[in-house]
Amino acid sequence: MTTNQAVSVAVADRRPLPHLLVFPFPAQGHLLPLLHLSTHLATRFAFSITVIITPKNLPLIQPFLSSSSQIHPLVLPLPPSSSLPSGAEHIRTLPDGTPSAALIHALSSLRPSILRWAKSQSNPPSALISDFFLGWCVNLAADLQISHVSFFSVSALLAAILHPLFLSLPPPSSTPVSVSPSLPSFPFPHLPSVFRRYVAGNPDWDFTRESFLSNSLSSAAIFDTFDFFDSHYLSHLRSSSYASGRLFAVGPIPPAVPESDNSNIFPYLDSCPPNSVVYICFGSQFTTEPALAAAISAGLESSGVRFVWAVGTAAPEEFNGKGKVVKGWVPQRAVLEHVAVAAFVTHCGWNSVLEGLVAGVLLLAWPMEADQFVNAKLLVEDAGVAVRICEGGPGKVPEAAELGRLIGEAVEEGSWPALRLKAAEMARKAKEAVAEGGSSFLAMEEMVKLLKQATTED
Structure with a gap:
């Protein structure tokens, strides 16, 4: 059965489509991959998608809203915050010196509005997919009594080191920092900046630290990566029961809407x-x-x-x-x-x-x-x-x-002949992963089964 047939049958039977609530973090490198994934879920797998977005970020998702009638925005004004200037709703609009932690914390103030919205829905969402910068959504999903899935627009290696870093908070050091014998060490200046900028005792940063740690408690995690490239670190996360060990590597996520081009390149x-x-x-x-x-x-x-x-x-x-x-x-x-x-x-x-x-x-x-x-x-x-x-x-x-x-x-x-050969092989493996029968293709199908199971159990 095609996607259109599946949607038609659901409409004819007056059955609501399985409903997902999606909460992207407002930064281009985070928002776009999650919206591409959401569009695939709507158009290929017949989900109804509601995207939480603030007013100034609504234009950024318009191409995705136009691509499918099954994707809808939930536009919520960001309440005033002592840490953010008025109108700062995207990472690129933060003033110099204002950390991403301020925006992460401020977005949590949308929680009461989201709960009120959910109670008013005749077809409430059965699962919440949020960006890994918004790990506090684990608790939001618990309040909604639905499953929570973390979305990682980063490598599994990044996730594997970020959790123990925020857990143990190693101090700045002149020697490489190691968080596990099975993971690589890094000079302190090469550690993720969202960790290096952490300030203990700062309310925004303390909230953000707990938010990142909460991702490990998700029902599952989705990664925009693929097994051939990131398998060692995916295995490390699974063996540590991160997100219950339910990790779905579904990348490289293909574009669901075409890129715009005004560049004359x-x-x-x-x-x-x-x-x-x-x-x-x-x-x-x-x-x-x-x-x-x-x-x-x-x-x-x-x-x-x-x-x-x-x-x-x-x-x-x-x-x-x-x-x-x-x-x-x-x-x-x-x-x-x-x-x-x-x-x-x-x-x-x-x-x-x-x-x-x-x-x-x-x-x-x-x-x-x-x-x-x-x-x-x-x-x-x-x-x-x-x-x-x-x-x-x-x-x-x-x-x-x-x-x-x-x-x-x-x-x-x-x-650089050896590098070029490996680059060609990696390109082939990346394309094979998302093709029918590939590792990411199959992971996507397994993920969809899990999300639809959440709907039937609701």
């Missing part, structure tokens, strides 16, 4: 020979400081390679006619899969990691903050599909000539 890429372009992007949250932008510019110019550089700040428009600088949103998935693109200089944000793996391009790792050093470890040391060309950090600026040499080498025929 593709005429340039179409004019370039195959495997001749380096794509540079450090993510939507990163602001390129002038000294760093100058070093990248000099490195690109010295390399002489064709490039596309996605920036959020001012930069030269071209270098000797070789490159293109794009300000604002870039359809990154399509850019990476273009035949002209040979390599990707990436900050190692998780969405970029997955898109780079699927495209099979050479990855030049340049971690900056957040979970990016953890992801770079996965790419460079575990999977062997990337080369680390630089590291970010306060005041860190690369040597332009060396940067140019590495970028130039990335488009040379025959360079």
Whole structure:
């Protein structure tokens, strides 16, 4: 039976569709993967989806609302908070110095409104899927008397180290920090920034710490990753009974709605020979400081390679006619899969990691903050599909000539042959995972069974 037939039968029998409540965290790298997943659940598996969203973030989910009549917003105004300025409802609108913990804590003030809404529903939700930044939703689901599922738009490795970090709170150290003999150690500055910025005794941070720890108590957890890439750390979490050991690796989650494109990149890429372009992007949250932008510019110019550089700040428009600088949103998935693109200089944000793996391009790792050093470890040391060309950090600026040499080498025929072979294999495995019969395809079906079982038990 097709999805449309399933929906038609349910309507004809006047049976309500199984109803899921979805609560994304308002940051692009968190919100988009969960909305793509939610859209697949609505269109492929005949769920009714309600997405909790604040007014200023409603436009961000409009393409998903337009894609299916089974997806509905629950728009709730964010109550005033002493930690947040008025109108700060998204991670990118937080003033400098305001931590993500303030937004995490503030979003919990929506709890009474959500409970009132649920009581008014003739077809109340039978499960709540929330972003792992909102682990406090475990208690919200308990109040609603429904199952809770945590959604991780990050690697299983990140989840595996974040829980013991918040549990034990190791202090800053000059030696690598290890949380388990079966997990890698990291220099303290390379630990996830959401942990390093924790301030004991601060109400927002103490709430956030408990929120992250609560994810382990979920009925299940969904990961935007795939077994071939992340299997060791998925197994570690299962063996520790994290989220009752019910972990579903369903990634790389395919896009459920098309990417928008106002960039005019593709005429340039179409004019370039195959495997001749380096794509540079450090993510939507990163602001390129002038000294760093100058070093990248000099490195690109010295390399002489064709490039596309996605920036959020001012930069030269071209270098000797070789490159293109794009300000604002870039359809990154399509850019990476273009035949002209040979390599990707990436900050190692998780969405970029997955898109780079699927495209099979050479990855030049340049971690900056957040979970990016953890992801770079996965790419460079575990999977062997990337080369680390630089590291970010306060005041860190690369040597332009060396940067140019590495970028130039990335488009040379025959360079880094072992990495290119592994990148091609990883791309094949990523696509096989989400294809019919693949590990992520089967995990999605098992996850759907669990969610529908919650409906029948309601």
